[in-house]
Amino acid sequence: MSIFTAVKEAVSPLDAAKFYGLNVNRNGMCICPFHNDRHPSLKVDKEVGGGFYCFGCQEHGNVISLVGKIFGIDDKEAAEKIIADFQIKYTGFDSILNEPLPPEEIERRKKINERKVFAVKRRELCQLILKTLSEMREEKWQAEAKAMKVLEDNELYCWIIHKLDWLESSYDYLIFESEDDVKEAIEQIDEEVRNNVGEFEEIVRRSKSNA
Ligand SMILES: [Zn+2]
Incomplete structure (x- = not known):
């Protein structure tokens, strides 16, 4: 079994999305981190072997490409990350990874992961604020122009x-x-x-x- 199959059979896109900090609602939808999303457009499947699909930017793929895109890493790195983070037993792997990780290594990886989740969340929030600010400025300007037109008339x-x-x-x-x-x-x-x-x-x- 390849590492990709092992990951896809063990972790659903929904599990990964939640684990890496996306706020998935009851319908399996969340704010898409791959475009300037305002309402949840990203659908993540709850079944293992399932995929994800964004109705806004059409980004799509499986659990591995989802994690890869979130962290900007390739499929192999993403699969290895999921194996490590979810502590999946994968026997087809290098012998070194078959051994249980020492607790300090698990702790270290958890810390790195938390930092990345934080960075993703921070970036999403900044994007949301910037987008809302520009919309607010546009609305304000339009309201002022409208009021000005009323005065001129x-x-x-x-x-x-x-x-x-x-x-x-x-x-x-x-x-x-x-x-x-x-x-x-x-x-x-x-x-x-x-x-x-x-x-x-x-x-x-x-x-x-x-x-
Ligand atoms: Zn999207």
Whole structure:
């Protein structure tokens, strides 16, 4: 029996997925670590000999390629890793691996594995945050653009923006300029201010009746 068959017959894709830190739900689905996944798209079979398949990125394979892809190692390394991590008895193997591993070696491999699981989880979480942040920024920008469009379409708002500075400077002129200057201009300012006040009241009335 080859090492590949031994592994496939001993460990299901579901067992491996759970063991190496993927969060598999009751339907055998989890967030796919091979693409920017948001909802669980990766299906892992619970039967030994089964496979995995991602409905998002179409990544697929068996338990060995699943582990290989998670850790970025080839099939042989993945099969050996599973043999070691799951402590599968495999007699067709090199004699050295037939001997039970010393406890400190098991402990050492467990630690390495925990670090890798942690790294995968960390990477997944970072990807999820980055993706969500960019979606949030996009939504925020769209909401702002929409609000801006509403303001630009608002006649009263545009009128006020247009006239505010002018009315303020007319006021400053009346208050701060010399009496002679104001005397000269007051008739014209009076007419312009009253015209604008009339216009303002008219637009307010119109916008209230439209609302
Ligand atoms: Zn995928």
